[in-house]
Amino acid sequence: MTKKKNIIGICGSASPSSANLSILNWIANAEKANFNLELVEDLTQLPHFNTALTDENVPEQIVAFRAKIAHADGIIICTPEYIFSIPSGLKNMIEWCVSTTVFIDKPVGLITASASGLKGHAELKLIMETIQTKFIDQTTLLIQGVKGKVSKDGKIMDKQTEEELNLFIDAFEKWTQKLSFENRFKS
């Protein structure tokens, strides 16, 4: 039997009652999801990026976070749009990793769940492409009007969104498997 993939789910929201966190929890518990999803729920706890701390004196928390990413088989980011962009906590996390190789060739799933989210989603894709993660259209998803589609207790209330999430899970799993197979022959 093949071992379940170890996936890190990163929530971009700075809100404790986050719809994006609910979506990540829904994915983690979805029957379809044949992978382990470990959640990073609160990026606000990471220190602020500072180039003076990028060499020998990187904070312990960041060293541990980078190692988590490096060892993961894949990453799912689920985030709202804040002021037509990605939230600062998410950007901060990426800034801490940009001088490393932890994201390079990593299979990623990118979900933007927001009121609108159009610009934030485009930016997220641009940033993740820039840091050389690997994604395809099927492993990205924009959920607009999220507050009307996810209930406060974490249920997906909209049939189409549920279908799109199931397709996303399927595509992400296949994509992760494909890249892990290909990477085996690279090293």
Ligand SMILES: Cc1cc2nc3c(=O)[nH]c(=O)nc-3n(C[C@H](O)[C@H](O)[C@H](O)COP(=O)(O)O)c2cc1C
């Ligand atoms: C600081 C802030 C800025 C926001 N800016 C945007 C925006 O530019 N576009 C948008 O679609 N929604 C924006 N929103 C609304 C969020 O999309 C909405 O609150 C969403 O549900 C947040 O996701 P969450 O429940 O996972 O925190 C903003 C919310 C906050 C708190």
